[in-house]
Amino acid sequence: xxxxxxxxxxxxxxxxxxxxxxxxxxxxxxxxxxxxxxxxxxxxxxxxxxxxxxxxxxxxxxxxxxxxxxxxxxxxxxxxxxxxxxxxxxxxxxxxxxxxxxxxxxxxxxxxxxxxxxxxxxxxxxxxxxxxxxxxxxxxxxxxxxxxxxxxxxxxxxxxxxxxxxxxxxxxxxxxxxxxxxxxxxxxxxxxxxxxxxxxxxxxxxxxxxxxxxxxxxxxxxxxxxxxxxxxxxxxxxxxxxxxxxxxxxxxxxxxxxxxxxxxxxxxxxxxxxxxxxxxxxxxxxxxxxxxxxxxxxxxxxxxxxxxxxxxxxxxxxxxxxxxxxxxxxxxxxxxxxxxxxxxxxxxxxxxxxxxxxxxxxxxxxxxxxxxxxxxxxxxxxxxxxxxxxxxxxxxxxxxxxxxxxxxxxxxxxxxxxxxxxxxxxxxxxxxxxxxxxxxxxxxxxxxxxxxxxxxxxxxxxxxxxxxxxxxxxxxxxxxxxxxxxxxxxxxxxxxxxxxxxxxxxxxxxxxxxxxxxxxxxxxxxxxxxxxxxxxxxxxxxxxxxxxxxxxxxxxxxxxxxxxxxxxxxxxxxxxxxxxxxxxxxxxxxxxxxxxxxxxxxx
Amino acid sequence: xxxxxxxxxxxxxxxxxxxxxxxxxxxxxxxxxxxxxxxxxxxxxxxxxxxxxxxxxxxxxxxxxxxxxxxxxxxxxxxxxxxxxxxxxxxxxxxxxxxxxxxxxxxxxxxxxxxxxxxxxxxxxxxxxxxxxxxxxxxxxxxxxxxxxxxxxxxxxxxxxxxxxxxxxxxxxxxxxxxxxxxxxxxxxxxxxxxxxxxxxxxxxxxxxxxxxxxxxxxxxxxxxxxxxxx
Numbered sequence: 001x002x003x004x005x006x007x008x009x010x011x012x013x014x015x016x017x018x019x020x021x022x023x024x025x026x027x028x029x030x031x032x033x034x035x036x037x038x039x040x041x042x043x044x045x046x047x048x049x050x051x052x053x054x055x056x057x058x059x060x061x062x063x064x065x066x067x068x069x070x071x072x073x074x075x076x077x078x079x080x081x082x083x084x085x086x087x088x089x090x091x092x093x094x095x096x097x098x099x100x101x102x103x104x105x106x107x108x109x110x111x112x113x114x115x116x117x118x119x120x121x122x123x124x125x126x127x128x129x130x131x132x133x134x135x136x137x138x139x140x141x142x143x144x145x146x147x148x149x150x151x152x153x154x155x156x157x158x159x160x161x162x163x164x165x166x167x168x169x170x171x172x173x174x175x176x177x178x179x180x181x182x183x184x185x186x187x188x189x190x191x192x193x194x195x196x197x198x199x200x201x202x203x204x205x206x207x208x209x210x211x212x213x214x215x216x217x218x219x220x221x222x223x224x225x226x227x228x229x230x231x232x233x234x235x236x237x238x239x240x241x242x243x244x245x246x247x248x249x250x251x252x253x254x255x256x257x258x259x260x261x262x263x264x265x266x267x268x269x270x271x272x273x274x275x276x277x278x279x280x281x282x283x284x285x286x287x288x289x290x291x292x293x294x295x296x297x298x299x300x301x302x303x304x305x306x307x308x309x310x311x312x313x314x315x316x317x318x319x320x321x322x323x324x325x326x327x328x329x330x331x332x333x334x335x336x337x338x339x340x341x342x343x344x345x346x347x348x349x350x351x352x353x354x355x356x357x358x359x360x361x362x363x364x365x366x367x368x369x370x371x372x373x374x375x376x377x378x379x380x381x382x383x384x385x386x387x388x389x390x391x392x393x394x395x396x397x398x399x400x401x402x403x404x405x406x407x408x409x410x411x412x413x414x415x416x417x418x419x420x421x422x423x424x425x426x427x428x429x430x431x432x433x434x435x436x437x438x439x440x441x442x443x444x445x446x447x448x449x450x451x452x453x454x455x456x457x458x459x460x461x462x463x464x465x466x467x468x469x470x471x472x473x474x475x476x477x478x479x480x481x482x483x484x485x486x487x488x489x490x491x492x493x494x495x496x497x498x499x500x501x502x503x504x505x506x507x508x509x510x511x512x513x514x515x516x517x518x519x520x521x522x523x524x525x526x527x528x529x530x531x532x533x534x535x536x537x538x539x540x541x542x543x544x545x546x547x548x549x550x551x552x553x554x555x556x557x558x559x560x561x562x563x564x565x566x567x568x569x570x571x572x573x574x575x576x577x578x579x580x581x582x583x584x585x586x587x588x589x590x591x592x593x594x595x596x597x598x599x600x601x602x603x
Numbered sequence: 604x605x606x607x608x609x610x611x612x613x614x615x616x617x618x619x620x621x622x623x624x625x626x627x628x629x630x631x632x633x634x635x636x637x638x639x640x641x642x643x644x645x646x647x648x649x650x651x652x653x654x655x656x657x658x659x660x661x662x663x664x665x666x667x668x669x670x671x672x673x674x675x676x677x678x679x680x681x682x683x684x685x686x687x688x689x690x691x692x693x694x695x696x697x698x699x700x701x702x703x704x705x706x707x708x709x710x711x712x713x714x715x716x717x718x719x720x721x722x723x724x725x726x727x728x729x730x731x732x733x734x735x736x737x738x739x740x741x742x743x744x745x746x747x748x749x750x751x752x753x754x755x756x757x758x759x760x761x762x763x764x765x766x767x768x769x770x771x772x773x774x775x776x777x778x779x780x781x782x783x784x785x786x787x788x789x790x791x792x793x794x795x796x797x798x799x800x801x802x803x804x805x806x807x808x809x810x811x812x813x814x815x816x817x818x819x820x821x822x823x824x825x826x827x828x829x830x831x832x833x834x
Contacts, residue, residue: 039785042766046764046765046766047766047767048766048767048768048770048783048785048786049783049784049785049786050767050768050769050770050772050781050782050783050784050786051766051767051770051783053770053772053781054770054771054772057771057772057773057774058771058773058774336774353771353774358647358648358649358664358667358668360668360669496775496776497775498775499774499775499776500774500775501752501771501773501774501775501776501777501778502648502650502752502754502778503649503650503651503652504650504651504652504653504690504693504694504751504752505652505690505693507697507752507775507776507778508693508694508696508697508776509693510776511697511730511776512693512696512727512728512730515728532726536689536726536727538686539686539689539690539693541662541686542652542655542662542686542690543652544649544652544664579728
């Protein structure tokens, strides 16, 4: 065991910035990361054991306690719950004889909850030993557990066959479906792969490439919407002995799954976009940060990189351009939504906790290893390739005045056709709802939990950076949904679970607000509780990063647009309620001692 | 020679050196900006958000933002002061801070800031979380009840090879600062004392000596925090 750990450490040259990979390898080998291993790692990397634990304990998929032989991570996204997760969970718990968060006494099966895994179009879904199981039902759940108990391998439990497209390739072999419903400028198959690398880069200067991107007016497709051309310009001007292009494939905003589909069906274009960005910025190293939940794509993606190397689309003097050396490495994440924030992603790439950095300095100046780093979204990079091929003018025809081009929407929830829709910016919400076959719509969550919850009066608003910006997550809720207890509460739980905890505000305020929300949901709220939530949420504005600043959005936007739901729940006859119930508080102990106290106020 | 630059804080023009952070520039010029996680000599990390200021209608932390010529900073405004008070209250309700029984009372920056910002009763409900106390080190008691997770001990208490004695564990609402088991047992008495001094609250307590300076004669017992800066 010890020798194997030392081998793993030397595989990464004892480099503590590769701690993520080291921990992945150790966990794959030993099943978990125990105290002795942590002590050994600390010794070899000249860190304290506490520092190693700092990283291990940050990520959802690392464990310092023994896991089971088969570990089931059941998705807890809002859409999973809308599609019967509760019954599936109960079936898992009954069949395994354990509660969620536990491992069976024989150590064979572990059952855990996890944040959105990017399968909102085919929920309820679970990751079982790195294999994704979609569209689970209690019936299938029982079958799966029975199979496991009979000693079947996880792979043998799949009876659904493979999904469509490349999901069926033996190298991916996933039951995941792409669900591409609408193709546009980006997804249409009219681009001969690697044309940009082969034919255009050798004839075009790096400044000219950046100019095309600037003139195309494309903005970052992850959600923040920073102009891509400007980012590249800043990156190319910053000084450093290396420059880096990072592709952010840590798609974690609940409800988005577009990057999953791009990486399954269009990975060459994503990588080609990284090469083009590398050429424009003068970078020599590319890193794609892949969220752990998409690990099933890792071998496939590495195979594509290998092919690109064979064809000189990566490596030295790419496409015969004398001084252009560029290669790409894929870094696997370990389960942390916050790592989708670009500076947190960089920290994670350096083997640390994914805590966002203070800005300035921005990553374009001081990013990965404190060197100039351009971080772009998967969709941005894939799009860039077509813009370079077809020109900025071509791209400017798409979309509306304020927001140019197309956007991939990940639509899920109460609609007949969940999936990926490529639309031009400027589309109305009502058109989106009609397009995906949504009826009796009560609300739509635009931009995931950090976005905004819209009701009917806003359905004529248009998608655009100035009015309704979005990374593409669209979750539809019909009139039968209880928005507060099914949606808003789920989103608040998500933000509490995924906060890095560094800022005093984001560590504590969502927790305080959830307490208020529960008070209202449980019928103990009063009118001032609603006002308190709105006022208190303001404090999150001074948080460091986007997660912190938007962590109250589920509550604030639902109060703004669905105030009547809150009003209906609060008590009208009283102005104050402490929310404290003596009876409820002593319920557990009453059960334990098997007697009921006589409460004075009841006497 | 360093470059001199001018910035304005709440309309008052001050002169400072290029490269200084806003909080450094302010304090040198007798203007108080409250801080908790900031610590002279250690890299700033904007954890507590107490030093939040507003520039161009954007909230920034003054401990991490370099002063730039012509900058106009909002500091002592009702909006910002209410945020600061809110942060103090949030820190109080999220831990178990019982000042009268705490060895750090009177020397505690959180307590002093609460007085300065006139916190009476926090607007938020108390959480009364279950927290642990680690007394396994011969010189240190690490009391999680009082920890405000400012990272000062993490950043400043290291051995000669740069290894950290203290580190974060978990994330979000479960976040804690742990003392390394092995290093905590080997820590020198001098470094342990330094750890206690660097802690803004009473989360790191040096064993053996207690209440050496009586309550009533401590740092913030007579003058509010910040008065050493203000002119």
